[in-house]
Amino acid sequence: MTEDAVVDGPDQELLTIGAFAARARLSAKALRLYDRLGLLAPAHVGEATGYRYYRAGQVERARLVAMLRQLDMPLARIAEVVGAGDGPAAAGLLGAYWADVEARVAGQRTLAEYLRGRLSGRSSEMYGKFRVETVETPAQVVISEKRHTLADELPAWIGAALGRLEEAARECGGVAGVPYVAYHAEVSMESDGPAEACVPVADEAAARAWAERSRELGGGRAWATAVRVEPARRLAYTRITKAQVAHPQILAAFEAVEEWMATEGLTATGPCRELYFADWASTGPEDPVCDVAFPVS
Structure with missing residues (x-):
């Protein structure tokens, strides 16, 4: 059996890592990384081959992990969001994270303006923004x-x-x-x-x-x-x-x-x-x- 084949498990269809990666629109490398990070474990790992197999129902979780990583969300917080399942709890966790991001970016923007004024020698111009x-x-x-x-x-x-x-x-x-x-x-x-x-x-x-x-x-x-x-x-x-x-x-x-x-x-x-x-x-x-x-x- 090749690693790209589909096999049947006792409860539902299992997909090899190649087939699952195609459905999730992710790379096999990304899936191995998610497994290593504890964010998305395979449903089954072959004892003899070490091949990873996934259930079709894991596709949405895989896509969610990928999108959360695009938000630069720390791994621990990704685990919290995906662990909360669908619904208000997960949405609330994401909302809290994004509020933190916006606060951090606002602070960094202010800091950049401060440092730009310092480095350019335009301190008086910078102070003029304050009433x-x-x-x-x-x-x-x-x-x-x-x-x-x-x-x-x-x-x-x-x-x-x-x-x-x-x-x-x-x-x-x-x-x-x-x-x-x-x-x-x-x-x-x-x-x-x-x-x-x-x-x-x-x-x-x-x-x-x-x-x-x-x-x-x-x-x-x-x-x-x-x-x-x-x-x-x-x-x-x-x-x-x-x-x-x-x-x-x-x-x-x-x-x-x-x-x-x-x-x-x-x-x-x-x-x-x-x-x-x-x-x-x-x-x-x-x-x-x-x-x-x-x-x-």
Whole structure:
């Protein structure tokens, strides 16, 4: 029997790898790769010959794997999609992956624009894309977490820290303003800050009680909790999208505000900050989510 022949199995027709490849419109090489990667195993492998045989019902899965690979989907996620079968579950997994791709591409586009401006020496032109304004903010009580962290760890820590603080705000009269992250020193791949996550709250006495309990229960935590009254401030700020928040493209926004401050004769009076006014999970790459700001006088 040749490897291109069709053979009968006990339950249904089995196709040799050549015949199956023709039906699936794929190469035998691709099918061997999918088998090796654990994405599409043959229905039967001959003990003596090692020939691979497939059922006709596997054609759609083979084509699906091929199309998902064209989307540059990681193997683990392809396995999740094909394992979910047909229907809303698989469609939902694909939708979640593609949302991640669009967010990544939006971030890469922003980064490319930032680097193009840097490399071409047109920084001022690049900064002109940011609209900088000032706003007066009232005095407010804030609860906070401060931590030394590098840039690659920063996004996960910001999300977790603001989540913890917003939960704690329930004990402190509720959230009373826009959560923000203040940078007391540079955070990069080499410098670890510290950064401070802050949430304004309504009840100062309750906030101080919370801070005292937190200190007592702190143990070996990697961050320090505190409460303070933040004075009324004037902020110079620019609004950015979710895609622009990623490091290092967010640096262009900070630099644009600093250049505007120099032009206006303003001086920074406190640490720079990022104010997160939108729900991160429900926003898309091009949605405004954050104000990059400096306290000024």
